[in-house]
Amino acid sequence: MGNHAGGHHAEVVAHRVGQPFGSLILSLSVTAIEAALIISIMLASGEEGKTIARDTVFAAVMIILNGMVGISIFAGSVRFREQKFILGGVNAVLITLIAISILTLVLPNYIVSVPGPFYSDKQLIFVAIVSLILYASFVFVQYFQHQDYFIEHQHKETVDDNKPSRKQTIISSILLLACLGAVVMLAETLAPGLNNLLDKYALLHSLVGMVIACIVLLSKGLSAYRAAKNNELQQSLNLSLGSALASIGLTIPIVSIVSIATGTQITLGLEAVPTILFLLTLLIIILSLSIGRTTVLHGITLLIIFLE
Numbered sequence: 001m002g003n004h005a006g007g008h009h010a011e012v013v014a015h016r017v018g019q020p021f022g023s024l025i026l027s028l029s030v031t032a033i034e035a036a037l038i039i040s041i042m043l044a045s046g047e048e049g050k051t052i053a054r055d056t057v058f059a060a061v062m063i064i065l066n067g068m069v070g071i072s073i074f075a076g077s078v079r080f081r082e083q084k085f086i087l088g089g090v091n092a093v094l095i096t097l098i099a100i101s102i103l104t105l106v107l108p109n110y111i112v113s114v115p116g117p118f119y120s121d122k123q124l125i126f127v128a129i130v131s132l133i134l135y136a137s138f139v140f141v142q143y144f145q146h147q148d149y150f151i152e153h154q155h156k157e158t159v160d161d162n163k164p165s166r167k168q169t170i171i172s173s174i175l176l177l178a179c180l181g182a183v184v185m186l187a188e189t190l191a192p193g194l195n196n197l198l199d200k201y202a203l204l205h206s207l208v209g210m211v212i213a214c215i216v217l218l219s220k221g222l223s224a225y226r227a228a229k230n231n232e233l234q235q236s237l238n239l240s241l242g243s244a245l246a247s248i249g250l251t252i253p254i255v256s257i258v259s260i261a262t263g264t265q266i267t268l269g270l271e272a273v274p275t276i277l278f279l280l281t282l283l284i285i286i287l288s289l290s291i292g293r294t295t296v297l298h299g300i301t302l303l304i305i306f307l308e
Helices: 002-017 021-044 046-080 087-110 121-145 166-200 206-229 233-249 251-262 272-288 296-307
Strands: none
Touching (some): 021 046, 021 121, 021 206, 021 233, 046 251, 046 272, 046 296, 087 233, 087 272
């Protein structure tokens, strides 16, 4: 409930601000909730918490790239047959996303200086800084240097009488912060019980990461779906891909800092099968979004991979 309310208030603020900054507000709100949940459960779960950051970020990226993008493309293509988007903007997101993803989720498995799928503290700091630089560079390009790469001319916002009032925006901003705090406190309360439940039924603790990803992405996924059904695929991709980039580009540095500060080791490297699925997803999303327009086939292919 706290996450759903938080998503609603974030959407109100984003609508008032307008595009493209509205998408940034939504992405940062989702990332704040995600990072808060990860840190709370990580610190409360002991050994089982070592992989929660990796599992959540991996689940979030896979759900976004295959599920959110797939269903959006499928729904839009069924209604409009073919939809177009600005190739330059999507390429900028994917280049940044792939670089950060490989650095954080794949490369740790091949570092010989530290045994296992881990980074040393110095390596973790380096990766965190690189991720922040890449994300900040993307934000600069998207919101300041090349806004035209991310907003189709016919959908640029002018005066919108339906925008929330200033008073409503202020109230939603305050309530958004309150919701974020409520989510953190709820996570701290539920973490022990959730771990006991998984142990009782012999379930994988990686399911926690999937649950967190589903919770934080629900409102964002609905927004992306509605945009695609309104023939605004560019906005849908801005929301979806921006969320994926923020999820990994901001969450990993935040969790890394907390990990080092608390002396809690975190596992980042994916295992063999997830790595193959992850690389396959990156390949398919690149090919699906390589020509500036989509059809129902692209959506079906992504959704099939999502079901895997």
